[in-house]
Amino acid sequence: MALSRPLARLLNITRHFQFRKMATDAKYYPIPIEAAHTDSSLTFNHTCLRVKDPKRSVDFYESKFGMELIGKKEFPESKFDLYFLSFPKANFHRNANGDIDVFRNSGVLELTHNYGTENDPNFKINNGNEEPHRGFGHICFTVPDVTHTCELLESKGVDFKKRLTDGRQKDIAFALDPDGYWIELVQYNRPGASDKFDVGYLFNHTMIRVKDAKKSLEFYQNVLGMHLLDVSEHANAKFTLYFLGYSRDSARWSQEGVLELTHNWGTEDDADFKYHNGNEQPQGYGHICVSLVNPNVLCKEIENKYGDKIQWPVKFNQGKMKNLAFIKDPDGYSIEIIPFGYN
Incomplete structure (x- = not known):
């Protein structure tokens, strides 16, 4: 079947992103996890953000950005619910019942609501960008025409942290969601491109700040098997x-499921420096999630090869919620590991 021109363009933009999957000259995480480097099913599935009022937040992402609610899980005994949203797709992976397999798709946003926060006038989410609790930075949606998108959002009453006309970077904007989380808006039709295309909005990446870039890159490449897709250095601002992900079939701004690590120079040399991981008080950002066919194999190999060097808040199949695991990266950010079809 012949591909449409926009889709063919997305699949063939490989540019110069030919970095090795494994970190070379590794010092902190020198042992590559074979299961992570040979399992093609590995997927950057979702990003979890806690929200104060789920009705308000779900409506925001649906009505302002056009996302759709593709799943909901309720845990009344633990007093929290999970809402899963994604931009509409014609090719969602589905389970045997024909329902969307929330954990097999990429580009998913998970909103976590702890019961009662919506009724507490003093409760406030930590958006990750205010001192002294900086860590998580933002989520990013890439769009075909960022100027048009920003105009449309403003007409809908969306607040902005940075408009296109603000600051030096005139091609990037930051919208604000109801809890003050930053949403970066970037155009995937790059300047100078000969043809423009429109595949709708994409949940492109999630940004977290890291203390030591080398240590974090080794972890995400050697332990979790991600590729280094792109590097952007800003010497003037230090x-x-x-940018890391599991696919190198297209340029990173035209993908979903990308992780952005931001390194502010010099933090690695400060023994007392620490970023807020979002799960300590005050809470906000929760985790990213990687999914695959058989996470048990991956988790066992990581545990066997790294032992206590990697922290496990929940080892595979040993927590209250079975058949999943949580590990921590070098900065203490949580990563969920879960199988396709989890229910």
């Missing part, structure tokens, strides 16, 4: 951005 920070570097690293």
Whole structure:
């Protein structure tokens, strides 16, 4: 079947992103996890954000951005619910019943609601960008025409942290969701491109700040098997951005399921420096999630090869919620590991 021109373009934009999957000259995580490097099913599935009022937040992402609620899980005994949203797709992976397999798809946003927060006037989410609780930075949606998108959002009453006209970068904007989380808006039709295309909005990446770039890159490449897709250095402002993911079939701004690591130069040399991981008080950002066919194999190999060097808040199949695991990266950010079809 012939591909449409926009889709063919997305699948063939490989540019110069030919970095090795494994981190070379590894010092902190020198042992590659074979299960992570040979299992093609590995997927950056979702990003979890806690929200104060789920009705308000779900409506925001649906009515302002056009996302759709593809799943909901209720845990009344633990007093929390999970809402899963994604941009509409014609090719969602589905289970045997024909329902969307929430944990097999990429580009999913999980909103976690702890009962009662919506009725507490003093409760406030930590958006990850205010001192002294910085850590998580933002989620990013890439769009075909960022100017048009920003105009549309403003007409809908969406607040902005940064408009296109603000600051030096005139091609990037940051919208604000109801809890003050930053949503970066970037155009995937790059400047100078000969043809424009429109595949709708994409949940492109999630950004977290890291203390030591080398240590974090080794972890996400060697332990979790991600590829380094792109590096963007900003010497004037003394920070570097690293973009990682599981697919190298297209340029990173035209993908879903990308992780952005932001390194502010010099933090690695400060023994007392620490980022807020979102799960300590005050809470906000929760975790990212990688999914695959058989997470038990991956988890066992990580545990066998790294032992106590990697922290496990929940080892596979040993927590209250079975058949999943949580590990921590070098900065203490949580990563959920879960199988396709989890229910």
